[in-house]
Amino acid sequence: MSDPQDWTPATADPGLRRPSREQVVAGLKATVEGGPDLVQLLTPEGERVADPRFDAWAADVDVDALQGLYRDMVLVRRFDREANALQRQGQLGIWVPLLGQEAAQIGAGRAMKPQDMAFPSYREHGVAWCRGIDPTELLGIFRGTDHGSWDPIARRFHLYTIVIGNQCLNATGYAMGQKFESKVGDGPDAEATICFFGDGATSQGDVHEGFVWAAVYDAPVVFYCQNNQWAISEPLERQTRVPLYRRAQGYGFPGIRVDGNDVLACLAVTRWALEECRTGNGPVLIEAFTYRMDAHTTSDDPTRYRLADELELWKLKDPIERVRVNLVREHGVGQEFFDGVAAEADELAARFRQFCIDMPTPGPERMFSEVYAEASPPLEAQEEAYLAYLAGFAAE
Amino acid sequence: MRREFALPDVGEGLTEAEIVTWNVAPGDQVQVNQILCEIETAKAAVELPSPWAGTVGELLVQPGQTVAVGSPIIVIETAEAEPAAAPAPPPAPAAAEERGPKIGEAGQDGRIATLVGYGPRPGSVTRRPRKRPAAPPPPAPEPRPAPAAAPATDGRATVPLAKPPVRKLAKDLGVDLRTVTPSGPDGVITRADVEAAAGAGSAAPAVSSGGERRVPIRGVRRATAAAVTQSAFTAPHVTEFLSVDVTATMQLRDRLRADRAYRDVKLTPLAFVAKAVCLAVERTPELNARWDEDAGEIVYHDHVQLGIAAATPRGLIVPKIRDADTLSLRELAIVLAELTETARAGKTPPSDLVGGTFTITNVGVFGVDTGTPILNPGEAGILAVGAIKPMPWVVDGELAVRTVCQLALSFDHRLVDGEQGSRFLADVGALLSDPGLALTW
Structure with a gap:
């Protein structure tokens, strides 16, 4: 019989004692700094720090590109705040705020190539923005008038998935298809898939199954977990006893933790991971270590279950502010640029608001029109019967 | 233009909320998204931002008051002109207009449309009536309800027709609806009918309910x-x-x-x-x-x-x-x-x-x-x-x-x-x- 200790991987320092349960839980608190494995290229103070593994993946990001990332994040945050207000004014049934996760989403979204495919959950407004989906196209779902307004195939961005973790199965299956159809390789047209989910989803069977299948089929899928520390009211310590990125080790593929509030690091790490997948070295798990600054949805009140000191701590790590500081200090970008972006954001918000208020309610035919790609006689019969039923009512 | 902001459902299926504090007072200038008030619902305490820019006209709800979703809570005078007799062409297709008023705006019946107002409001019936068939109805197996002139003694009309508030009034006044002669259309007993019957005093037999008195628990x-x-x-x-x-x-x-x-x-x-x-x-x-x-x-x-x-x-x-x-x-x-x-x-x-x-x-x-x-x-x-x-x-x-x-x-x-x-x-x-x-x- 062998000693059970032989089955556990050796730590870097054999003299280190295994941490106690309390120490493990303490390491999973939202107030920890992310640990020594955290990949970071921009500190919260806006200082560019070197990283021998990932500098090359961000080497082409010049001042123009950095300004572009800044603009992305400001615009996304602006329409996110506007949507939150619209919900409070009775114009949206619900809104899922992304406040605080702009860098994690813009970094990943801008790392994708046009041919890559993305499977979002329901909070990926920033990724949608990077895929060229106009923010107004997100409104139908949250106003309850539509199930999704864009063509997932044309935009290479799947519809929002509300069921937690379910998209991991879809993404894994899609990536397996990419592999079977020989879309993986060294050529410029090679494809990969990226799947977005949260820390809470990691407790779902769907995510586990996705990991297993992706691993054994070497599927070209990047599992991009935005660990925003809270699954509605459940803290991370209710999901796991190891940092999430280390779970990948158990499935047999690489896992990496990146500062989710550092857009440059998210961009570099996701570029690397997608390239790994495109060239046949997938899958990869990325844990973007970030924080949900607002409520889970507009129906939630986080003050009931979490302490304000966490929020204050994470305010200091704001993803937009560190880019702004870097642009000013290291690139001498002037105030007129920031004013211009702010003005553009206000224009976007005004257009977004007006679109929402004027949004037509689609007719009942819309429920049937996108169910199948081709006409289906049973569905046509259902549509006909339903329209006849509705026509049977007197006018109000 | 005078606009009323109706309490929205801020949390998927809430029916009411309490106004905790007002951050504005009549006469204040407000901007779009400026916080108007804080409300407390069964789920959360949230702040409501203003949907319009303008001047606060009137606060319709006092702090501490609980109001139903869809009730107007504040009047804001916006700079827009009152709509003329012919309303300006809406940017939305006309088809949408036909389906009812826009969210947050009053419809023709004066009610303010909400997006997800699940809560039934007292006295409002939202179900639309079925269309009456144009042709005479086929012979029905059951006789139709008694017409207006039908006497209350009609053996089939065992259930007097009256709206719930009128039924309550009758109960409060001790009036037996079966003894009331209806004057409303289709044989419906009106409020006036009940009041007249109650005024007749001893003409209506006192309702004995078996030696007990039931008092609503309230206040x-x-x-x-x-x-x-x-x-x-x-x-x-x-x-x-x-x-x-x-x-x-x-x-x-x-x-x-x-x-x-x-x-x-x-x-x-x-x-x-x-x-x-x-x-x-x-x-x-x-x-x-x-x-x-x-x-x-x-x-x-x-x-x-x-x-x-x-x-x-x-x-x-x-x-x-x-x-x-x-x-x-x-x-x-x-x-x-x-x-x-x-x-x-x-x-x-x-x-x-x-x-x-x-x-x-x-x-x-x-x-x-x-x-x-x-x-x-x-x-x-x-x-x-x-x-x-x-x-x-x-x-x-x-x-x-x-x-x-x-x-x-x-x-x-x-x-x-x-x-x-x-x-x-x-x-x-x-x-x-x-x-x-x-x-x-």
Whole structure:
């Protein structure tokens, strides 16, 4: 019989004692700094720090590109705040705020190539923005008038998935298809898939199954977990006893933790991971270590279950502010640029608001029109019967 | 243009919310998304941003008020002109307009459309009627409802037709709907019909409902029930009793009544009890404290907010004497008289009913000797004062007739032990049997 200790991987320092349960839980608190494995290229103070593994993946990001990332994040945050207000004014049934996760989403979204495919959950407004989906196209779902307004195939961005973790199965299956159809390789047209989910989803069977299948089929899928520390009211310590990125080790593929509030690091790490997948070295798990600054949805009140000191701590790590500081200090970008972006954001918000208020309610035919790609006689019969039923009512 | 902002459903299926605070006042200029107010729902406390820029015209809801989703809460005057007779062409397709008013705007019937107003509003029927077939209906297996002229004695019309508010009115007025002649269309009994039938007085036979009377539970009765039930099942009550010879206090009262300073003061025994309680609390502060379960703390109050249980036409209410421990006997007597008068007149403001720290209930006025009072929620003690009457009493080994009163003290055993409770009750008793003791404290 062998000693059970032989089955556990050796730590870097054999003299280190295994941490106690309390120490493990303490390491999973939202107030920890992310640990020594955290990949970071921009500190919260806006200082560019070197990283021998990932500098090359961000080497082409010049001042123009950095300004572009800044603009992305400001615009996304602006329409996110506007949507939150619209919900409070009775114009949206619900809104899922992304406040605080702009860098994690813009970094990943801008790392994708046009041919890559993305499977979002329901909070990926920033990724949608990077895929060229106009923010107004997100409104139908949250106003309850539509199930999704864009063509997932044309935009290479799947519809929002509300069921937690379910998209991991879809993404894994899609990536397996990419592999079977020989879309993986060294050529410029090679494809990969990226799947977005949260820390809470990691407790779902769907995510586990996705990991297993992706691993054994070497599927070209990047599992991009935005660990925003809270699954509605459940803290991370209710999901796991190891940092999430280390779970990948158990499935047999690489896992990496990146500062989710550092857009440059998210961009570099996701570029690397997608390239790994495109060239046949997938899958990869990325844990973007970030924080949900607002409520889970507009129906939630986080003050009931979490302490304000966490929020204050994470305010200091704001993803937009560190880019702004870097642009000013290291690139001498002037105030007129920031004013211009702010003005553009206000224009976007005004257009977004007006679109929402004027949004037509689609007719009942819309429920049937996108169910199948081709006409289906049973569905046509259902549509006909339903329209006849509705026509049977007197006018109000 | 005058626009009304209706309370939205901020949390997927809520039906109502309480306005906590207003951040704006009539006359204020507001911007789009400027915070108007904070509301509290069953799910969350949230801030409502303004949907328009303009001037606040009117606040339609007071803080503390709970309103249904879809109710207008604020009027904002925007810079836009009132819509002309022909409304400006909407940017949305006309088809959308036909499906009803836009979210947040009043429709033709004056109701304000909400996106997810699940909550049914009283008196509103949202189901649209089925279209009547253009052709004459096929012979129905069942006869159609009686037409307007049908007599109420029609054997088939066993259920009189009336809208729910009219049914309630009939019930309140004791009118049997089966005896009312309908005047509304399709044989529907109207409000006027019911009122006419009630006015006919004895013409309508009195409805006997089997020797019982049913009264809706509401208002003070409901609040009292909730408070005593909560108190009885959260605070473990202990009650102690003490019979006190209050002859000396009554003699003191007679002397004080002759004093010029008390000429216009209604000096009741209750004032002496109130004073004794305030003095005793200083020696036993546990009785003037509160168990805060949420904070895991016992809260000691610096001053006594003395509740006086009063029977009023509306029911039991407990107005408070603020900082009773800072008042002299004369001041206590004056405040007590005012408090009682206001309560009997039903004019006690809600602010006088909250924030008590100790309560006295004067069951003696009903001629009762004693009782086991139930604590006001959030208080540690309550003292019941029984009837003051002559009783046989042993004085110096001999029977004598003395003026005697029974005290009953209930206290919250979570923060008051038998020792403190007993000392407090003994102190109150000692002060009432020998008021001069107060000099020594």
